[in-house]
Amino acid sequence: MSKRHAELPLEQNFPGSPASKKARVEDETGGNSGNGAPAHRASGQELEQDERNGNDILAAADLEGEELQEAAQDVSESSDIDIDEEAPALSAPKRQTQPMEGYGDLYLDTVNRSVLDFDFEKLCSISLSNINVYACLVCGKYFQGRGPKSHAYFHALEVGHHVFINISLKKVYVLPEGYEVKSKSLDDIKYVVDPHFTKDAVVKLDREVHDAWDLSGSRYRPGFVGMNNIKANDYFNVAVQLLAHVLPIRNFFLLHDFPTPGTPELVLRFRTLVRKLWNPKAFRSHVSPHELLQEVALRSSKRFTLTQQSDPVDFLSWFLNNLHLSLGGSKKPSSTPTSVIHAAFQGRVRIESQAITAHSDTQNARLVFTESGDIKSNVTPFLILTLDLPPTPLFQSANRESIIPQVPLTTLLNKYNGLTASEKMAHRVRHRLLHPLPPFLLFHIKRFSKNRFVSERNPTIVTFPSPRSLDMSPYVEPNPEIWPPGEPIMYDLVANIILDPSVAAPGANEDAADKGVNAASGAAGSSTGAGAGSEKVSWLVQLHDKAVSAENSRHQQGGAAEQQHRGSEWLEIQDLFVKRAESETLFTREGYLMVWERRKVSGQKGKSRTK
Structure with missing residues (x-):
């Protein structure tokens, strides 16, 4: 029995077939072109007919690709128009890498040095974070970051304070523009944030008398300045003043550069405090130990705080041992000093001990103490004697006051x-x-x-x-x-x-x-x-x-x-x-x-x- 030839293609018999769907989608997409006229799309039947007739299929595919690319470009242009229409009237200013020509000193006249105080702990006044902290040079407050969504950025927009300094990098920026200020007029502020000394200057500290003046015109001697007693931290103040005048310790912390990522915070804060005590360009004639006190309270588990009185010797013993370990000193006894702390204070003492026994004397009816003949001797290192x-006296005279x-x-x-x-x-x-x-x-x-x-x-x-x-x-x-x-x-x-x-x-x-x-x-x-x-x-x-x-x-x-x-x-x-x-x-x-x-x-x- 012979086959019956199909009168119509399958695409026309079944309009729900995938080929017909593809053709309809392409026709609809082409109908949305910019000129409003439907673009000509080659259906599957036409492509098959072209193949039978020997036409180039690759050329037809290239033509279809070009049409699709033009349609996608038209869609992107229309979406850009929609975005521009929906954009707000006020947008954030563009970030600048450098100031405009002739405006390099803009906002620098708003810097107020009399309110700047870098002695307190570097924490953001809003988020209390200590990461990437900036100080406002107009009001003296600390803020985190300088990006478009940071607290320093919002502070610049809301209050109108535009000059900020990075506490760790000592770089000054203008916000919200975001460019760095490299004016020499701000070098005194950078020096107060972290004073630095040369070897010649350190040698002259004990040889020549150099008086200094603060912003209010008061004269002071670098190295002999008062320290703020916040509540009951005078025991801490006298111990730090004592260590700041021990020659090897003072010179070590004034001259040595510590790598910031790998140095314990106790060492860095003590170094900063010692440098501020000897700062000849200070804005104030006194120093606050608040930053180091916070670290000491944290490291000592609230044993030494600024609100409770303590013994200076107890604190000094704890501080010297922890500072020795933070500087890389060894816990085990060593014949040679392993840190500047032991090199300055550590000595050796020989301790001899004899046991004392008590027994009763039956003849005289009294208690007798005798020493053992065995003497134990050992050598012990010391820091404090x-x-x-x-x-x-048990009995005092009537004039005991004098x-x-x-x-x-x-x-x-x-x-x-x-x-x-x-x-x-x-x-x-x-x-x-x-x-x-x-x-x-x-x-x-x-x-x-x-x-x-x-x-x-x-x-x-x-x-x-x-x-x-x-x-x-x-x-x-x-x-x-x-x-x-x-x-x-x-x-x-x-x-x-x-x-x-x-x-x-x-x-x-x-x-x-x-x-x-x-x-x-x-x-x-x-x-x-x-x-x-x-x-x-x-x-x-x-x-x-x-x-x-x-x-x-x-x-x-x-x-x-x-x-x-x-x-x-x-x-x-x-x-x-x-x-x-x-x-x-x-x-x-x-x-x-x-x-x-x-x-x-x-x-x-x-x-x-x-x-």
Whole structure:
């Protein structure tokens, strides 16, 4: 049986077929062309017929591609017109990489240096973020970022403050335009954000007296400026002032450049604070330690804060150890110093202990203590040497206000002569310093003791004949290989932290304050230092001005025309107050922590440790 030939193609018999759908879609798309006339589209039947007739299929495909491309271009142009019609009337200004010609100093007249204060922690005033912080040079507030959606950008649009400085990069930008300002007139602000020093300038700090003036015209001495006591952080202020005048530590933090990404925040903030203390171009004659205090409170788990009084020695011990580790120092004892902290303060002491046993004497009916024949000796490194005060007299005269116990400093140092013994936990202990002594010695005069009921302060005055020429050779075990026997080892006083007993503890009666007894709360725990419990004390520091001392020495060596002195060589700083102090009255106050610097002697062994 023969096949029946199809009369119509399948596309015409079934209008719902995919081929017919494709043709309709193409016709509709072509009908939306710009001229309004439907574009000619080759259907599947026509293409098949062309193939049968031998026409070029590739040429037809190219023609179809060109038509599709023209249609897509028309659609994109129409969409652009719609977007332009829907755009708002006000749009954000375009970002500029540089100011327009002749407008490089635009908005710089709005910079207000009197309100700028870069001592506080660099946090955005809105988001409290410490990332990419900018400071407004008009109002002094901190904002995050400078992009079109940042807080600094909105601040520029809403308030009209246009000049901002990046705190970390020290670059100045104008917002909302976004270009960088490279004017030399802003270099003083960049210097205040992060002061920097040269080697020649650091060498002259202790040789020449250079007074400076702040924005208000007040004169101040760089390095001897007051520090803000926010609430109860005077213990922190005196410890930082003390460290800022220790020569190797000061020079290290003034000159060393720390890599910002890999350096702990404690080191960076302490470096910035030391540089601000010695800044000769400061806008104010005082410094606020708020930024470093926040980091200390975080690292110490709220042990040392700005709202609660603490012991300067406790804080200094914690701070020196953490600063040593942050600088890459080793936790294990080492024969050579592994950081500038140990190079300045670490020494060695030999401790000998004998056990004491108690037994009863049946013949005399009394208790007898005997020493063990076994003596244990070990060598221990130290950073701070503790000096024990003798107990206050049990019975006082009627004129007790005018009688204050006194003891020489050399008597307290006999603790380290290797002969004087002290009893501790059923052991008799003797101490002896070993060579070589560190370049700087820290003496802690232990004034506070605590029993179950009260915390007592010992008001005994520690006297010394002169702030210069303290001989430490009697307290060091002889070692001819390091230091010749019999040669003196001289130390000079650098700083002296003073306890001010004028502030009594809350709730302590007048009689207890006169005796140096303050009430301690039950929450004080085992702390025996200043600030334990509810006790409140005040601190100040006395600092030696080496530059004035050097000029006075030059004047004495000069002729009769150069006999005029610059004044006293000592300054007393209590919070924001700075005044001169006479060297003859240094020991008339209750000293708590002293720093003595080893005198350099040319041509002697062991001098390398003093450098």
